Amino acid sequence: MKYKASRITLLLMVIPFILLVFAFNYIPLFGWIYAFYDYKPGIPLSQTEFVGLKFFKWAIEEKEDLLRVLTNTLALSFLSILASPLSVIFAILLNELRSKKFQKLVQTLTTLPNFISWIIVYSLAFFMFSSGGLVNEVLMRLGWIDEPTTVMGNAAATWWFQTAITIWKSLGWGAIIYLAAIAGIDQELYDAAKVDGAGRFQRIMAITVPGIMPTFFVLLLLNVASVLSNGASGFEQNFVFYNSLVADRIEALDYYVYRVGITTGEISFGTAIGIAKSLISILLLFLMNALSKKVRGHSVF
Amino acid sequence: MKLPARRPRLAILMTVMLTVLTGCGDAGEKAMKQQNARTETEDAALTTGKEPVTLKVQLSSVGNDFENTEVYNEIERLTGVKMNIEMYDEQKFKVELAGGDLPDIIQVPNKNMKELIEGGNIIPLDDLIKTNGPELQQPLYEKSLDYMRTFWSDNTNKLYMIPVQIGSSDFGFEQQVGFNVRWDYYKELGYPKIESIDDMVNVLAEMVEKHGTTKDGKKVYGVSMWNDWGTWGIRSMGLITGNGMYNVNTQQLVNDYTNAEHSSIWDTALFLYKAQQKGILDPDAFTAKYNDIVAKASEGTLISSIATWPFTRANAELLKEGPDKGFVTIPLEWGFTNVGGTSVSGWSDRAFAISANCKYPERAMDLINFLVSEQGSRLIGSGIEGVHWDYVDSKPVLKQATVALASAGGDDWKKTGIGMIANQQGLSDYSKLSDGGIVNLFNTPEVFATKLNSLNKDYVEHYGVKYPAEAYKRLVEQGKVKTLANIPQDVLSAMPSQPDDIKRIQTKVDELLVKGMPVVVLGSENDDAFKANRQELIDKLIEAGANTYFDWFKREYEQSRARLANR
Structure with a gap:
């Protein structure tokens, strides 16, 4: 009886969160209905024409735009996934630092950028990389270049530049979770390895890396599921760094949905693309989960 | 809710008493006093017996830094309506429109006119101007309101919008x-x-x-x-x-x-x-x-x-x-050069409308009626009578201190609120009002002359003119430079979305x-x-x-x- 009561308490504690998830993640799904109507803001849905799959067909007709946007989304996400081991390496290196004070200092400094809003990041980038920016000024004064570089307006460099900014912003933050995972590894394993004569690098490769792999894979899996939202940064990064010179290489799916939905006012079309994106993301998550189960014998769900 | 302050009534009483006690020295003074009495009677008429309300207004190019300025407070005093200002932002507006959350008063972006009317998001004003829009029934507005009914009504022939900045326009101090x-x-x-x-x-x-x-x-x-x-x-x-x-x-x-x-x-x-x-x-x-x-x-x-x-x-x-x-x-x-012309339709994307969400449409109409009136336009463009400008020989003239304040700029000038809501001013700067003066008393060659700094002086000396924009004005008069007067603004404004x-x-x-x-x-x-x-x-x-x-x-x-x- 006592056991049952504690179970009910636990359940009651969870209910508010379930309600929150329901309110903010499921109720908005009713908004999907707009994709099937020729909706104009200001005119009630009841007075709006039902058009079925018209806007999904449109999406197919606008395949050139969609293809470009998808390529950018996937490229940016792929590069950010490719960069995800950097947080692992960084966490391991931090962990290996002898001076705890210095470790905390580095960790704090690298975590800070995560809390800087994207508009400030843009201003910083403009201050650093614009034609009259710090980088150009230093390089020109050193006589290394004659004309200023314009990385923010260089289409060819866009994917790399954006990835570099994402890494700068998220490296320290991403390392926190791995530092926690490392802290969870049994210290006796290290002691035993030491006794067996394992060097520092060997201990890292034989104990630390395998110890944090499950965490890495869970995060990787979640990253893959959000591949169409181009990684952690997504819309805001896209929004602030967008300009006509790099437009064709930077515009990702979320920004496109915003542009057609809010800026142009094609709310129905934007919603249709949003739906397609959600469905593909769910499909990707299941695929990666199945793959993980098959290859590693583990899965998230 | 509190009852409105009764100060205006007291003011009239005092004006009348002063007139009686001091007598009327000369014709100019008499005219001035009559003018004072007339405007203050109007003030009273606008406020008498109405409870103060706060309305959410979405204004173009004006943010809440206008709130609590002298002009803002004067508008509140004379209308009994406190404006809770939200600056227009296209995307915010679209989201508000989609969510049915439009503020009480909006300035209609022409491209959204159709949805606003068709979806019943803004209300017809034909009856409201009869009860709460005395100024709008003046002959001055007849053509403009007729234009609104014909072209800015989604073919309903009803009055949904009240235009701003109608009338003729001309050069200011300098061309920007x-x-x-x-x-x-x-x-x-x-x-x-x-x-x-x-x-x-x-x-x-x-x-x-x-x-x-x-x-x-x-x-x-x-x-x-x-x-x-x-x-x-x-x-x-x-x-x-x-x-x-x-x-x-x-x-x-x-x-x-x-x-x-x-x-x-x-x-x-x-x-x-x-x-x-x-x-x-x-x-x-x-x-x-x-x-x-x-x-x-x-x-x-x-x-x-x-x-x-x-x-x-x-x-x-x-x-x-x-x-x-x-x-x-x-x-x-x-x-x-981007100036001039005369417009019946007023400025695009600025016409006032009252949203269907407004709980006090009559009071909203009171406010709009005031902002587009002669008195409101003068207040917005030139400040408060008696404080920033006054009648001299029965002509409205800016006070020297106001001109000095404007030239100095800074926070003290900003606190007056003068000129801050030109996008909401019913009559254009150069419209001639019934007191013989124009709306914006800053736009006179005399005031321009006092505004010249050393850079302006060097410039005007080179071009042989009295104030910077006159260099352009001369070219326009010579037919060398075209202005907005050469553009059929009212035809372009009449085009559907x-x-x-x-x-x-x-x-x-x-x-x-x-x-x-x-x-x-x-x-x-x-x-x-x-x-x-x-x-x-x-x-x-x-x-x-x-x-x-x-x-x-x-x-x-x-x-x-x-x-x-x-x-």
């Missing part, structure tokens, strides 16, 4: 939009004549050659542009040349996208390309946002712009360095244009390559429907013109 350069540099070059886009670029190139770096060694550029105002930047040269969809030079409609010779778009492209060829185009010209341009202007790395606005801060600093240092608009003896397919085409064409322009400007090595690249982009624009868009525009323009003529 135009070819802005450093005056001392221009003087140094011997005031060269500028007769074309080529000349503009050449003058800038010479300036950069002489002043290629800032004091702290940063490279100076001649030309740049901001890119965060939609396609404003890439059409901006039309504000100088007069080319655009309605071409003031030919007085005809021109396809701005495809007509390379008479287009604001291709004029801008040519200007940027020539600048690039001379090596004076800022590498950030296609990435910079407005604030970036302001930063460049302030640190001295940019020496021209299409408007004085980015140089406001720079000008204040430069004036400390020398009496003739600063940025000014050079009057060119050709093209266009774009249907969905046309809207989509224009979006697509603009998108291609914004992306393609850098290729034409930066990717052309010589004039032939420029022409070829330009043609290639024009072909793409045509493929995306630029001609279909223009055909629609032309058809609707002709229809609106015919409808306007037949009224």
Whole structure:
């Protein structure tokens, strides 16, 4: 009886969160209905024409735009996934630092950028990389270049530049979770390895890396599921760094949905693309989960 | 809710008593006192017996920094309506419209007129002006309200909107939009004549050659542009040349996208390309946002712009360095300057409407009635009677202290709130009111003369005029420069909102244009390559429907013109 009561308490504690998830993640799904109507803001849905799959067909007709946007989304996400081991390496290196004070200092400094809003990041980038920016000024004064570089307006460099900014912003933050995972590894394993004569690098490769792999894979899996939202940064990064010179290489799916939905006012079309994106993301998550189960014998769900 | 303050009544009583006690010395004084009595009676009529309310108002180009200014407080005192101001933002507006959360009073963006009326988001005002719009029933507004019913009503023939800034317009103190350069540099070059886009670029190139770096060694550029105002930047040269969809030079409609010779778009492209060829185009010209341009202007790395606005801060600093240092608009003896004209429809995207969410539509109408009235317009443009201006010999005249305050600028001036809500002013600055004066008492040659700083003085002396804008005015009078008076503003304003397919085409064409322009400007090595690249982009624009868009525009323009003529 006592056991049952504690179970009910636990359940009651969870209910508010379930309600929150329901309110903010499921109720908005009713908004999907707009994709099937020729909706104009200001005119009630009841007075709006039902058009079925018209806007999904449109999406197919606008395949050139969609293809470009998808390529950018996937490229940016792929590069950010490719960069995800950097947080692992960084966490391991931090962990290996002898001076705890210095470790905390580095960790704090690298975590800070995560809390800087994207508009400030843009201003910083403009201050650093614009034609009259710090980088150009230093390089020109050193006589290394004659004309200023314009990385923010260089289409060819866009994917790399954006990835570099994402890494700068998220490296320290991403390392926190791995530092926690490392802290969870049994210290006796290290002691035993030491006794067996394992060097520092060997201990890292034989104990630390395998110890944090499950965490890495869970995060990787979640990253893959959000591949169409181009990684952690997504819309805001896209929004602030967008300009006509790099437009064709930077515009990702979320920004496109915003542009057609809010800026142009094609709310129905934007919603249709949003739906397609959600469905593909769910499909990707299941695929990666199945793959993980098959290859590693583990899965998230 | 509290009852309204009774101060106005007391004020009238005191005025009447003073008049009785002191008697009337001369005719001028009598007229002045009668005037006072008249306006204060009106004040009382506006407030008597009405409870104070707070209304949420969405205003164009005005934020809540206007709140608690003297003009703001006076509006509240005279109407009993407190404005809770929200500045218009296109995206916020769209979201509010979609969610049914529009504020009590809005200023209608013309392109959203149809949804607002069709969806019942704004209410008809025909009955309300009968009960709460006494000023709007004056003959002065008859034509404008008739225009609103015919063209801005989604064919319902009802009155949904109250226009602002109706009447005639003229030059102010100085022209802010135009070819802005450093005056001392221009003087140094011997005031060269500028007769074309080529000349503009050449003058800038010479300036950069002489002043290629800032004091702290940063490279100076001649030309740049901001890119965060939609396609404003890439059409901006039309504000100088007069080319655009309605071409003031030919007085005809021109396809701005495809007509390379008479287009604001291709004029801008040519200007940027020539600048690039001379090596004076800022590498950030296609990435910079407005604030970036302001930063460049302030640190001295940019020496021209299409408007004085980015140089406001720079000008204040430069004036400390020398009496003739600063940025000014050079009057060119050709093209266009963005001023003038008379409009029945008033300013586009600014007409007032009351949303269906408003719980106090009568009070909202009271407020609108006041803002567009003679009294309201004068208050917005010139400040409070007795405080900022007064009647001298029965003529309304600004007080010297007000002029001094305006010239000094800063927080004390801002606190007055004068001129801050010109976008909500019913009658245009130069409209003549029943007291014989114009709405904006700052717009007189006498006041202009007191506003001149050392830079202005040097400028006006060179051109032999009394105030900076007069240099333009003279050219206009000589027929050399066109103004808004050469544009059929009321016909263009009467055009209906774009249907969905046309809207989509224009979006697509603009998108291609914004992306393609850098290729034409930066990717052309010589004039032939420029022409070829330009043609290639024009072909793409045509493929995306630029001609279909223009055909629609032309058809609707002709229809609106015919409808306007037949009224």
